[in-house]
Amino acid sequence: MVVLKAPFTEEKIRALKVGDMVEIEGLVFTGRDAVHKWLSEGNAPPKDEVDLKDSIIYHCGPVVMEKKGSAKGGGPKKKYVVTAAGPTTSTREEPYQAGIIERFGVKGVIGKGGMGEKTRQACQKFGCVYFHAVGGAAQVLAEAIKDVEGVYGLEKFGSPEAIWKLRVEKFPVVVTIDAHGNSLHKDIEATSGAALQGIYSELKK
């Protein structure tokens, strides 16, 4: 088990290898279809709110409940609680991801189902990794989210699509694309394809 703590420096990212089981600790930003499209159209969130440099983007549309808490000044302050936060399918962001990794210096992407060739190359070139979370594990992952530090673009994108700033601890993932050109998805696709042909030829006998 590797513990990856913020700040997510290129050095720490390059030390990770495909197959590593990792627990992430620090701030991650959610982002899915609307945000990826928007970023790819040349837009960027204000840096003081969402600094994507050396960041981790999580492909996730969390279920967030609003709780009224009180701020120190006495006025009502919005407090959010995440009740479910599993990964969504990453391939939908494949057309955008490589460009976003390059332009903003993103260091990690969390999702499920893996990503393609363009992302694999961008990870290698710019020092980024793809973390695979366990699909469907909404409750385990929600428990690893310790705090919601804010949200950007709630009006613009709507709740599941907005950029949620999540403080995570012991957030469990597996590295399936590393910064050295390796992709577990590519490997397993090849080995399982070969195994399938092997089984087919046995069946003929």
Place this chain on the structure above:
Amino acid sequence: MKAAQQKKFFDSLVEVIRKTSTELPDDVVRAIDAGKAVESEGTSAKYAMGIITDNIGIAKKKSQPLCQDTGSVLFFIHYPAKGTDYDAMTKLIRKAVATATKKGYLRQNSVDSITGKNDGTNLGPGAPTIHAEPWKKDFFDIRLVLKGGGCENVGAQYSLPDSRVGAGRDLLGVKKCILDAVQQAQGKGCGPGVLGVTIGGDRATGYLNSKEQLLRKMDDKNPDPALAKLEAEVVEEANRLGIGPMGFGGKTTLLGTKVSALNRVPASYFVSVSYMCWAYRRQGAKISAKGEIVKWWY
């Protein structure tokens, strides 16, 4: 049904939805535990299976959805032919879905396909999907499957002969198609998965019947010896592909396969494969004419 009975029936329906969304049936949990046991210590496959079993426990304890994709809501129902007002029954089912959504047992998960609008109720054309048949018995059999989008997307239908797969119109060809579907799915359907397969039928009845196979218990035995053999072989062979949980690599690619056959017209030979993710949410209850849950089926 009188008003008091309707209220009870409605409460029972909400409870069926809650239980389906938050707890996996025992037979599924046992299959998942068995899958976890065969993975080697220290592998990402074992790690993933551990997270899955933890998740099952937390969801049950907190009575929260196992997975945030609470899926397509698919009801399979038998109702007493005598004395059931069909329209009133389906109205109550729809109301129960809307209430379960408000209570958070279901995510706001149903979108108008043309406008993209989500009105937050989970109600609309085909949502929920209700397959209902009358029968002579005096109680309701209400079964529910919540079928997530990720796994539904990796389902596949083959029209035999299939030259890409090299599948002819026989059980060998059928098996090749099923294994091909598993290999194509890789980890994208949140494996380890369970397959419902139907040989024959037309395209629509084939897929529907393949979903109905998901109502069978993991440990049941197919009464047709040829299909029972096919089911066992498919699981054994698919688990040699090495795809593993989430596609991380490993021994547990499939937890089970259920196959059935429908008659077909001579010109057609379909193999329809429905892939169910590990979050195999199925439940069902015997509900009395008075609207009370008498027993759980799973």
